[in-house]
Amino acid sequence: MSFESHFPIWSQLQLHQQRLLLDSLTFQIVKRGTVLRGGSSDCAGLVLIRSGQLRALFYSEEGREITIYRLFDGDLCLFCAPCVIRSIQFGVTILAEKDTEFWRIPSGVYQGLMAQSAVVANYTNELMASRFNEVMSRMEQFMWRSMDKRVAAFLLQEASIEGTCELRITHEAIANHLGSHREVITRTLRDFQDAGMVKLSRGMVTILDQENLESLSIGRVIQRRKKGDPE
Amino acid sequence: MSFESHFPIWSQLQLHQQRLLLDSLTFQIVKRGTVLRGGSSDCAGLVLIRSGQLRALFYSEEGREITIYRLFDGDLCLFCAPCVIRSIQFGVTILAEKDTEFWRIPSGVYQGLMAQSAVVANYTNELMASRFNEVMSRMEQFMWRSMDKRVAAFLLQEASIEGTCELRITHEAIANHLGSHREVITRTLRDFQDAGMVKLSRGMVTILDQENLESLSIGRVIQRRKKGDPE
Structure with a gap:
């Protein structure tokens, strides 16, 4: 399976945008337990999972932790690159729950695409809203x-x-x-x-x-x- | 104070987009206690507060409630119109905590602008991220x-x-x-x-x-x- 077939808005991108993405991608394989994003300042790039499983969690000051959502094959990890959206200020840790293969899109490249393309910006909006749903549902469970x-x-x-x-x-x-x-x-x-x-x-x-x-x-x-x- | 001076990306809009917005706006004044969005299906439009205070909360099945964030003068209430972002599925109630004056932008008009303008789509992204920060911080408080x-x-x-x-x-x-x-x-x-x-x-x-x-x-x-x- 290729990046093109995993990236949901591929066919809506212009040719030069597609080329830019392909030229800047890196493909990586990490072992279970690898931290993809540790602190709030990490911003290596967006991660598109080819196969594997990621877990987003956060820690209390005393070191307790809670899972806020998980990502699976074909999911894009927006909060692996929080810097692409200026207003994101909360820190989430992302780690591999299973051996995971993924493509990494450099943050700068993705930001450039968002700035010039309403399609990419709106796709990002929908992604963030999906994570928002999960967090709200987790919050609801936790509270009630x-x-x-x-x-x-x-x-x-x-x-x-x-x-x-x-x-x-x-x-x-x-x-x-x-x-x-x-x-x-x-x-x-x-x-x-x-x-x-x-x-x-x-x-x-x-x-x-x-x-x-x-x-x-x-x-x-x-x-x-x-x-x-x-x- | 006019809508133009309250809407943060006004100067980045094209002339026909500005005109479309101005032509579709309604200005409203509601009393303290008014419900601006009740259930998850309400989607009357985005609300830009001229003066006043809104409260976003949710209810447990047993009717307990919790405030998840508040909005003040100049804030734009994105979740007053959850339908502008397809993936938003959680229900939040929005009510006026004080007498509130606001402009309402019809959902369809805003959606149209988002679809054609990367500026509007990215602004919406930043808005959602700001709310996300508040929810995460509330969740953190609640949990730990x-x-x-x-x-x-x-x-x-x-x-x-x-x-x-x-x-x-x-x-x-x-x-x-x-x-x-x-x-x-x-x-x-x-x-x-x-x-x-x-x-x-x-x-x-x-x-x-x-x-x-x-x-x-x-x-x-x-x-x-x-x-x-x-x-």
Whole structure:
């Protein structure tokens, strides 16, 4: 798959704009765990993911962290290059959650395109709005939803991303995604286990009852099923 | 003051774009408490504030509310017309916190300008980024700061907006700004009163010790000063 087929507005660019982009691109492969953007001042360029997974998070002053969104194949990481939009002042850390292959568009080149092309500027607008949706939805969850609902939703999302109910993830990692503490997550997961919804083992959470987890995540009352209860 | 002098990119517009804007504008005055945008589907137009104050908030399913940002004289309310950017899917309620005079630019007209003008599209980008900053900062506060820090910061912000230390505001209203409950706010304010930082009376919070409130809001340790302590 080529850059041209991944970049959504490719066909709406003029020939010289297409050439400029292709000439300035770099293709990179990074290992899982690589920090693509660390502090608020980093601005190496926009990242278009060919394959892999990125995670945008932020840290509290005390070092707690929370995932604010994730990016997948074909997504463009606008906040990898916050300097392309002057008014962006918040700091987000972006790191590779999986080995990731991507094209990097230098910030200056992209800024030049935005300044001359309403198509590129409006595309950027839509990109930012998409991230805005995710942040607002995360904020909503954080503010109004109890931790058990959020953990349930997170497990289901992980299962959907990984395509399996056997999730290799630590309680610590779940806490870091949700801006919580390991102890809180462990307590919640044990409650889920008691209710027959998951099975816990070392470094692993296995979803046993997707339906009840779903009900819980959207706030319905759960039918508790304990060991020994009739099915 | 005219629309032309309030609209930041006026001089960068072409003559026919300026004329189009002027011909489509309406000028309105609304009373405090008026809802400018209620649900996610409202999209009457962008609002440029001549004078007054708007508040953007959202509601939980149970009806709790939280302020996500405020707009003042000269600000443009982009989310008053979410339909101008297709990808915006979250619902924000916008209401007038004070009697407000504004110009309304019809959504279709603004969308047309964005589509043809990189200047308008990039200006819109910067606007959205500014709101994004505010939302991220609110999210950060909500996630990592304790309620006493948030109440302290809110009182100081109110004093700065109103230009007075005598704030006519109920505990309920503070709770609604901060996504909390009245009881929690009352408890926090009483602690502040015990520490000599505020004085409480019916419908009123008077700031007595701005310096200590500031220290508290940014996380420094407070020197408690009780009645009878030497000054």
